[in-house]
Structures are given as C-alpha cells and as structure tokens.
Amino acid sequence: MFTGYALVVLAALLWGMIGPLSKYAFQAGMPPVEVAFWRAMLAWVLYAGHAVALRRVVIGGRDLALVAVFGVVCIFGLFGSYVLAVQEGGAALASVLLYTAPAWVALMAWKILDERLTASKLAAVAATILGVAGISLGGGAGGDLSTGAVFFGLLSGVTYALYYIFGKAVLARHATPTVFLYALPVGAACMLPFFDFGPRPPSAWISCAVLAACSTYGAYSLYYAGLRRIEASRAAVIATIEPVVAALLAFSFFGESFTPLGYAGSGLILAAVLMTILGGRRACT
Template sequence: MFAGYALVAAAALLWGFIGPLSKFAFQAGMSPLEVAFWRAMMAWVLYAVHAWRLSRMKVDACDLPWVAGFGVVCIFGLFASYVLAVRAGGAALASVLLYTAPAWVALLAWKILKERLTPVTVAAVAVTILGVAGVSLGDGANGAAGAGGSMNLAAIALGLLSGITYALYYIFGKAFLNRYATPTVFLYALPVGGACMLPFFSFEPHPLSAWAACVALAVCCTYGAYSLYYAGLRRIEASRAAVIATLEPVVSALLAFSFFGERFTALGYAGSALILTAVIMTIVAARR
C-alpha cells in the first residue's frame, strides 16, 4: 500500500511542475499556446507507442465524434486555458484555481448525468466559491496581478476555465469513453487538441531551454505523471489517491515562490486553503 501512496505522490509532484516549467518556456520566448501544442504532440508520441504495445488502437466509428469532442474541450480547453492562466496570474494561482474542478464535477454530474447532489457536496461547492472569492480579493499572486497589484480578472477567469475543462474529463469519461484504455483515447484526442491550437501561434526558432521545458512537460508532467497516478490507483483506493493528488497546488506554489517569488496575501492563502478543503470534502462525500 505504501508503494501506491508513493506513486500518487510522485505524480502530484510532477503535475506541480507544469506551471513553473511553462513559465520557463515563456521566458525563453515561446508563446503559451505553442507550449501547450508541443506538450500535447510530444505526449501523443508516447501515448501512441503505449497504445500500439497494448494492441488497443481501435475506436468504434460511432465513438469518434465523442473522442474528437474530448480533444477539443478537454485537451485544447484545458491545456490552453491552464498555460494562459499561468501567464496571466502565475503558476501558484493557476494551480489553485485548477482544483476547483471537483466542485464543477459535482455540478456538471448533477446537471448532465443526473447524479444526486448531497448536502456535503453542496457545502463543498459553497466552500469552493468562498475560496475563489478569497483568492480573487487577495489579489492573486504578487507580481502576476494587474498593475498596482489590482485583481487580475483574466487570470481568475482562465484559472476557473481550466478547472471546468478539467472537470469535463470526468464527464466525458463516465458518459462516453469508459470503454477504452487511457492511451487509446489520447491517441486520437491529443492530435485533435493540438490542431485546435495551430491558428493561435506561429512556429519560430527557440532556444534549447524552451524545448527542454516542453519535453519535460510532455514526458514527465503528462505521460509520466498519468502513468504513475494510474499505477498508484491499482494499489490504493481512488478517493485516497485523489486526496494525495492535492499535493499538486502545494508543490506548484512552493516552486513558484522559489523560482519566481510568487506569493499570495493572507486572504489569498485562506482562499487557497478553502478550495483544497472543498476538494477533500467532495472526495470524502463520494467515498461514503
């Protein structure tokens, strides 16, 4: 069991590097959407090899529109909104707002999948809203907010959008794609998401540091992190794995502070704590 916890913790550690690595690529002159594109397409190579080795490369024709929709909404939507949130508000703020996803899952599952909203789930959604308000009124992370430290509405909106598109992973998976292995879905969805990003940037030469950041994002933070996470899930309960995964925003915040000097105000830290508390409340309610 200890191995399962260690594997999930390692995955969360790698996910925590997404924001800081993206910022390194930005500083090297690569645009956010180009970073998202190369992350998707480099990871696609790894998933393609994985699907081929599993001999699970086929998707039924009737499911192809749903896989393509997953690529547009969840790959393009999440990868793009997250890196744009990192650029607009910093890695720490983006990672915290990404973890509004469980609240969005509860609301979307109630609306789309007709799942029941329990009192604990409703309370978790309310706590999430309070947390977002705290982060917003706390002016996000210093150095990434608007001029004079004013609240960066674009960063908040993009961070919330990343949380919504992350939540839609669950909706697509449960409603349409639960018959396929993860490498099979990503084999088809990643190129669709990558294609959606093409109109928003132009290919230009970049220094080696930018390419190194993209390779690390694809190999370590995407393919590697998901592989570790699912290996951990084979050893421990999903609810416990999800709680451990909340290490991600903590790791991202620590890295953002260490490398870029990002930090929240007291109200921002309180809001971040509320969001993570809501995540744990949602997971505990689901487990029960």
C-alpha cells in the same frame, strides 16, 4: 499499499511542475498556446507508442466522435486555458484555481448524469465560491490580480472537470493510451490558429519535452498505476498536494506569493476538494 501511495505522490509532484515549467518556456520566448501545443504533440508520440505496444489502436465510430469532442474540450480547453492562466496570474494561482474542478464536477454530474447533489457537495461548491472570491480580492504578490488570470484559471478548472464527465463515457471503455492517441492531435490542431511557429531557444524545447514526458505521460501513467493499488478516494486526496507543490516551486523560483486573504481563499478551495472526495467516499460505504 505503500507503493500505491508513493506512485500517486510522484504523479502529483510531476503535475505540480506544469506551471513552473510552462513559465520557463514563456521566459524563453515561446508563446503560451505553443507550449500547450508541443506538450500535447510530444506526449502524443509517447501515447501512440504505448497504444501500439498494447495493440489497442482502434476505436469505433460513435466513440471516435466522443473522443474528438474530448480532444477539443479537454485537451485544447484544459491545456490552453491552463498555460494562459499561468501567464496571466502565475503558476501558484493557476494551480489553485485548477482545483475548483471537484466543485464543477459535482454540479455537472447533478445536471448531466443525474447524480444527487448532497449537502456535502453543496458545502464544497460554497467553499469553492468563497475561496475564489478570497483569491480575487486578496490578489497575488503586490495585490495585483487580472480578470484574465481568474477567468483562465476557472476555465481550466471547468475543462478539467469535463475530463471526468467525458471519462464516464469514453475512458471506461478504452485504454487511456488509445483515447489519447486520437484526442491529443485533435486538441493540438485546435491550437494552431492561436500562435505562429518560429525559432525557439533550447531551454523552451527542454521545458516542453519535460512537460510532455514527465508531467503528462509520466504523471498519468504513475497515477493510474497507483489507482490499481489503492482506493480512488485515497488517491484523489493525495493528488491535492499538486497545488501545494506548484505554489512552493513558484515561490522558490519566481517569488510568487498570495496575500493572507489569498492564502485563506486557497485553503477554502483545497478544503472543498477534500469535502467533495470524502463526501463521495461516505456515499459509497
């Protein structure tokens, strides 16, 4: 069991590097959406090799259409909005707003999957709304916070939530490498109109390579390996260290910080994550 916890912790640490690594690529002159593009395509090479090694490269017609939609919404939508949130508001803010996802999952599952909207889920949604308000009013370093930072941060949370909704329909029937074999190039293709290719310094390519290999392919592989050893609810709780890691790295390398009200809002969002997870766990016992 200890091995399962360790694997999930490692995955969360790698996910926490996404914002800082993206910011390094921006500083090297690579546009945000191009960073998302290369993250997707370089990870696709690894997933394609994995799918071939498993001999699971075929998806049926109906599921293929769902995977294409998954690529547009959850690859283009999530990868693109997250890097734009990092650019607009910093790595720490982007990671915290990404974790509004469990509240959106609760609402979407209620409307789309006919799941019950329990008191704990409603409390989590309310805490998320208050948390976002606290961050918006408190601001980041210096008290400045753009509308774009909040918009793209919340959009990343919504598209991350849709990952779970699509997962109910697609990921339950196909191996993860098989799904990403088709979804990643679809999402990457949607990004092409939003940037121009050009010469980039080696530091930008190194950042993208680490994002693809470690924070995408590696992190998901470790997380799913951990899930085979421990309960999903426990894994989800452990994964909430991701925004903490991102905030610490952003403070250490870029001097990013929140005001006290911003930290209070961040705490409410993380509390909402725990309420959603623990409430779901009680419903299953």
